[in-house]
Amino acid sequence: MNRLSWFNAVSLTLGFAFLYIPMIILIIFSFNESKLVTVWAGFSTKWYGELVQNEAFLDAAWVTIRVAVFSSTLATILGTAAAYVLVRGGRFFGRILFSGMIYAPLVMPEVITGLSLLLLFIGIGLDRGILTIVLAHTTFSMCFVSVVVSSRLVTFDRSLEEAALDLGCSPAQAFRLVTLPIIAPAVISGWLLAFTLSLDDLVIASFTSGPSATTLPIKIFSAVRLGVSPEINALSTLMIAAVTIGVITASLVTKRAMMRQKQDELAAARTE
Amino acid sequence: MSATVFAPWDDPQAEPLIQFQNVSKRFGDFTAIDNLSLDIFEREFFALLGPSGCGKTTMMRMLAGFEKPTDGHILLGGRDIDPVPPNKRAVNMMFQSYALFPHLSIWENIAFGLRRDNMPKHDLEERVEEMLRLTRLEKFARRKPHQISGGQRQRVALARSLAKAPKLLLLDEPLGALDKKLRQDTQFELMDIQEKTGTTFVIVTHDQEEAMTVASRVAVMDQGQLMQVATPDRIYETPASVYVADFIGDVNIIQGRATAQGDESYQVDWAEGQPALLAKSATAFDTGQTCHLAIRPEKVAISADRPTDAVNAVQGKVHDIAYLGNLSTYHVQLADGTIIKAQTANTRRISRRSFTWEDPVWLSWTATAAVLLAN
Amino acid sequence: MRRALLIALPYVWLLVLFLVPFLIVLKISLSDTELAIPPYTPTLDLTQGWAGIKDFFSQLDFENFVWLTEDDLYWKAYLSSVKIAVISTFFTLLVGYPIAYGMARAPEEWRPTLMMLVILPFWTSFLIRVYAWMGILSNEGYLNQLLLWTGIISNPLTILNTQTAVYIGIVYTYLPFMILPIYSALERMDGSLIEAAEDLGCSRAQAFWLVTVPLSRPGIIAGCFLVMIPVIGEFVIPSLLGGSGTLMIGKVLWEEFFSNRDWPVASAVAVVLLLILIIPIVLFQRNQQKQTEADQ
Numbered sequence: 001m002n003r004l005s006w007f008n009a010v011s012l013t014l015g016f017a018f019l020y021i022p023m024i025i026l027i028i029f030s031f032n033e034s035k036l037v038t039v040w041a042g043f044s045t046k047w048y049g050e051l052v053q054n055e056a057f058l059d060a061a062w063v064t065i066r067v068a069v070f071s072s073t074l075a076t077i078l079g080t081a082a083a084y085v086l087v088r089g090g091r092f093f094g095r096i097l098f099s100g101m102i103y104a105p106l107v108m109p110e111v112i113t114g115l116s117l118l119l120l121f122i123g124i125g126l127d128r129g130i131l132t133i134v135l136a137h138t139t140f141s142m143c144f145v146s147v148v149v150s151s152r153l154v155t156f157d158r159s160l161e162e163a164a165l166d167l168g169c170s171p172a173q174a175f176r177l178v179t180l181p182i183i184a185p186a187v188i189s190g191w192l193l194a195f196t197l198s199l200d201d202l203v204i205a206s207f208t209s210g211p212s213a214t215t216l217p218i219k220i221f222s223a224v225r226l227g228v229s230p231e232i233n234a235l236s237t238l239m240i241a242a243v244t245i246g247v248i249t250a251s252l253v254t255k256r257a258m259m260r261q262k263q264d265e266l267a268a269a270r271t272e
Numbered sequence: 273m274s275a276t277v278f279a280p281w282d283d284p285q286a287e288p289l290i291q292f293q294n295v296s297k298r299f300g301d302f303t304a305i306d307n308l309s310l311d312i313f314e315r316e317f318f319a320l321l322g323p324s325g326c327g328k329t330t331m332m333r334m335l336a337g338f339e340k341p342t343d344g345h346i347l348l349g350g351r352d353i354d355p356v357p358p359n360k361r362a363v364n365m366m367f368q369s370y371a372l373f374p375h376l377s378i379w380e381n382i383a384f385g386l387r388r389d390n391m392p393k394h395d396l397e398e399r400v401e402e403m404l405r406l407t408r409l410e411k412f413a414r415r416k417p418h419q420i421s422g423g424q425r426q427r428v429a430l431a432r433s434l435a436k437a438p439k440l441l442l443l444d445e446p447l448g449a450l451d452k453k454l455r456q457d458t459q460f461e462l463m464d465i466q467e468k469t470g471t472t473f474v475i476v477t478h479d480q481e482e483a484m485t486v487a488s489r490v491a492v493m494d495q496g497q498l499m500q501v502a503t504p505d506r507i508y509e510t511p512a513s514v515y516v517a518d519f520i521g522d523v524n525i526i527q528g529r530a531t532a533q534g535d536e537s538y539q540v541d542w543a544e545g546q547p548a549l550l551a552k553s554a555t556a557f558d559t560g561q562t563c564h565l566a567i568r569p570e571k572v573a574i575s576a577d578r579p580t581d582a583v584n585a586v587q588g589k590v591h592d593i594a595y596l597g598n599l600s601t602y603h604v605q606l607a608d609g610t611i612i613k614a615q616t617a618n619t620r621r622i623s624r625r626s627f628t629w630e631d632p633v634w635l636s637w638t639a640t641a642a643v644l645l646a647n
Numbered sequence: 648m649r650r651a652l653l654i655a656l657p658y659v660w661l662l663v664l665f666l667v668p669f670l671i672v673l674k675i676s677l678s679d680t681e682l683a684i685p686p687y688t689p690t691l692d693l694t695q696g697w698a699g700i701k702d703f704f705s706q707l708d709f710e711n712f713v714w715l716t717e718d719d720l721y722w723k724a725y726l727s728s729v730k731i732a733v734i735s736t737f738f739t740l741l742v743g744y745p746i747a748y749g750m751a752r753a754p755e756e757w758r759p760t761l762m763m764l765v766i767l768p769f770w771t772s773f774l775i776r777v778y779a780w781m782g783i784l785s786n787e788g789y790l791n792q793l794l795l796w797t798g799i800i801s802n803p804l805t806i807l808n809t810q811t812a813v814y815i816g817i818v819y820t821y822l823p824f825m826i827l828p829i830y831s832a833l834e835r836m837d838g839s840l841i842e843a844a845e846d847l848g849c850s851r852a853q854a855f856w857l858v859t860v861p862l863s864r865p866g867i868i869a870g871c872f873l874v875m876i877p878v879i880g881e882f883v884i885p886s887l888l889g890g891s892g893t894l895m896i897g898k899v900l901w902e903e904f905f906s907n908r909d910w911p912v913a914s915a916v917a918v919v920l921l922l923i924l925i926i927p928i929v930l931f932q933r934n935q936q937k938q939t940e941a942d943q
Contacts, residue, residue: 005752007745007749008745008748008749008752008753009749011745011746011748011749012746012749012750012753012761015742015743015745015746015749016746016764018742018819018822019764019765019768019819019822020764020768022776022779022780022783022819023768023771023775023776023779025779025782025783025789026775026778026779026782029782037782038782038785038787038788038789038792078656078657078660079657081653081656081657082657082661084653085653085654085657085658089650089653089654092654094658097666098654098657098658098661101661101662101665101666102657102661103932104665104928105665107872107873107876107877107924107928107931108880108924109877109879109880109881109897109920109924110877110880110882111880111882111897111900111901111917111920112672112880112900112917112920112921115672115900115904115913115914115917116668116669116671116672116917117664117668119668119671119672119675119910119914120664120667120668120671123671135664136664138660138664139660139661139664139665142657142660142661146657157369157371159367159368159369159371160371160373162336162338162358162365162367162371163365163367163371163373163432164373164384165337165338165357165358165359166336166337166358166359166363166364166365166385166433167359167364167384167385167388167432167433167436168359168360168385168388168389168436169359169388170359171649172649173388177384178373181375182373182374182375196770199772200772200773200774202773202774202883203882203883203901206905207904217772217774220774220775220778221774221883224774224778224781224887225886225887227781228778228781228782228785232778233782236772236775236778236779239771239772239775240771240775243767243770243771243772244767244771246770247763247766247767247770248763251759251763255759261418264416264418264419265418265419267419268418268419268420268421268424269421
């Protein structure tokens with residue numbers, strides 16, 4: 001069990017090669033001198049330089065980040081509330097409808113979500129722009145947040161909340177002083193998930209954005225439709241780098257916290 | 273020790289701290305508590321004992337305020353507490369899982385309840401320190417719950433629930449997570465603390481030894497009803513029913529028919545070809561009434577020859593021997609196949625044991641050794 | 648009071664921004680196209696009171712759905728979407744299972760790292776991951792360069808803008824969705840079960856087939872649904888890798904809306920797509936429910 005069999009070694013190597021080689025190629029060719037992306041003509045960082053000068057991309061990036069911050073924050077608040085209601089709320093009118101509305105967007109094709117929201121915004125006469133994208137992104141990402149948070153709440157020891165009530169907390173205090181600090185990691189990862197989903201989204205943003213607000217994925221999509229370009233390679237590389245740094249830092253932090261906890265528990269067991 | 277025995281339940285003048293008045297609790301179709309009435313007095317160490325699902329935890333959760341009775345009332349100090357939410361009750365609970373807040377230090381865990389009352393900083397610190405001293409946790413105040421051992425966690429949970437000086441402390445299987453040795457030490461510690469603080473303790477447990485050790489009175493429960501409420505020695509020596517006799521400790525139950533012989537004495541005919549047995553009973557039995565004779569194994573003597581002065585004596589052969597170190601339990605099979613257990617103290621070394629498998633032996637006991645039960 | 652507020656906040660949000668939009672889609676799918684703003688008729692005129700509402704409902708009809716059945720573009724697109732989804736799900740399973748299996752059998756200290764390596768692409772932009780294959784699969788792309796250089800082929804293969812490219816793109820981008828549920832099912836499996844099976848006379852292969860596969864079945868089912876359901880409505884992959892020859896319903900809906908500006912037909916396409924998806928979505932939820940019940 002502790003050694004990899006050759007079969008497992010081969011399948012892991014091939015599998016991860018398949019997952020990573022396309023991205024590695026992308027990164028390598030972002031440093032290509034030539035405009036022809038498929039022919040290597042020497043190392044250069046000039047595409048990054050051009051990227052920084054490209055106002056349209058910078059504007060789109062700024063819009064995307066603002067949308068992502070607002071929508072993920074809103075989605076975290078709503079999604080956490082929804083998770084709490086689902087796991088702890090008991091019975092209330094329309095509970096089945098509610099849980100259906102939480103889970104349906106997870107598998108809903110984006111084209112449908114995008115189309116239906118657009119028709120709503122037009123129906124109520126809301127001008128399309130940053131606001132409409134934020135509303136749309138909040139709606140579908142709050143469901144992801146609520147799934148992440150409710151899976152933590154399900155394993156949450158209910159007697160901790162009861163202990164807080166027993167010691168004199170009102171239900172609201174119990175949530176603020178006990179539940180929230182303990183589920184905080186799940187809430188944070190819910191926020192991060194909502195943030196990336198918003199950063200990533202092309203289809204829903206295309207439906208709900210107006211001429212005043214173009215997001216980065218929309219910009220990238222219209223550029224890559226015309227074919228591969230070194231500038232997009234550079235942009236992709238930057239985005240991959242940002243995600244990689246984020247994910248690795250997060251996993252190192254959790255790994256260290258877990259190691260610490262394990263050590264503490266071992267030490268505590270020894271004092272017995 | 274004071275000269276007067278602590279027994280408020282025998283004093284008709286005593287005011288109970290807690291009164292269950294015809295309390296029922298139903299969850300849907302399931303009846304967890306069935307029309308139950310019970311008084312618990314101040315400074316008592318009261319144990320609710322029963323198998324899982326008997327309703328003992330529901331009783332405790334109703335006292336804490338996490339469940340409301342479907343029918344009837346619960347009074348605390350004479351006041352109906354049904355409408356009082358858990359956070360407004362002068363009742364605290366020690367949870368089975370301890371429910372220590374993992375994100376707070378031991379010190380903050382103990383201070384948690386006091387902070388809710390907005391206790392002045394100085395008083396609060398003093399109280400927390402006092403609790404830490406009481407439970408010998410001074411050294412661990414700054415640690416987090418996962419940085420201490422199971423036994424220490426148990427003491428933190430106790431300190432936290434005692435910190436607010438509740439009128440009533442509820443303990444839900446408080447020692448369930450500890451190993452046997454630690455559990456025994458902790459039982460005495462609990463009794464010590466209960467005595468020092470003078471708090472009324474209600475403990476829920478499925479461990480009869482634990483209930484017998486710590487409690488001033490034990491309530492044996494089954495299927496939402498009280499089977500018997502009495503002091504541990506009375507529960508053991510004079511169980512009210514076969515259920516209680518069987519639940520507490522080891523017992524031989526012999527079913528037969530009673531014939532009154534006068535002077536609270538009864539003859540029990542129980543099997544063809546076996547001599548009738550004699551037993552004393554304060555409860556009256558009609559002649560021919562079905563009865564159960566309950567005899568504790570340690571009250572049954574085992575010998576090679578028939579004891580001359582024995583009131584009750586039966587013959588059989590040794591079927592099995594359970595060697596427990598300090599004790600040995602002999603399973604003796606009678607001619608009709610009945611097995612009766614007899615227990616002897618091993619005061620001599622094992623190599624000189626008197627009986628071995630298949631030996632013919634006599635079992636004997638006195639008329640007062642057995643309890644005669646109707647059901 | 649607080650509880651009511653807590654429930655109402657997400658509830659009302661989802662009602663207004665999830666359920667109501669659907670009803671609007673449903674309503675527009677029953678309307679007629681019109682050269683106006685908004686480009687459909689009828690519109691509900693509440694100022695006319697009850698007569699307006701009656702008038703409104705009398706003008707709704709199933710014309711657009713009839714149209715969908717008459718023009719073979721639509722049902723071909725539905726069929727081809729389902730076909731592509733099923734085949735690519737199968738390939739994703741074929742590629743994903745050995746990786747998940749390898750991860751679950753890897754030494755325990757490697758597993759968090761392997762897990763991170765699977766999740767990392769998932770956090771990376773979907774668009775970029777699809778885009779990466781455009782450079783690889785094109786006629787002058789890296790794959791053709793490699794194959795020509797090694798002499799396996801003498802003329803470049805046409806892969807980009809074919810269904811093959813769509814399959815590759817789907818397997819690549821949806822792989823983590825397949826690996827993660829299977830891995831979590833396999834990782835929970837008690838290793839001594841295999842030893843017990845072998846002890847009782849199974850060969851390695853038999854033990855795998857009779858013990859490992861059945862025990863990982865919930866993970867396989869979850870993974871397949873997680874891939875298949877969104878792929879049916881996929882838009883980005885067919886439009887970047889599939890070329891004009893690949894017909895998928897998500898793309899048709901997009902073009903109907905953005906190019907033809909035919910909102911009623913686009914809405915009808917969405918309604919039918921949803922009806923197709925309801926079956927796998929219900930099956931998926933049942934599988935998940937059974938799983939959570941088994942865990943408790």
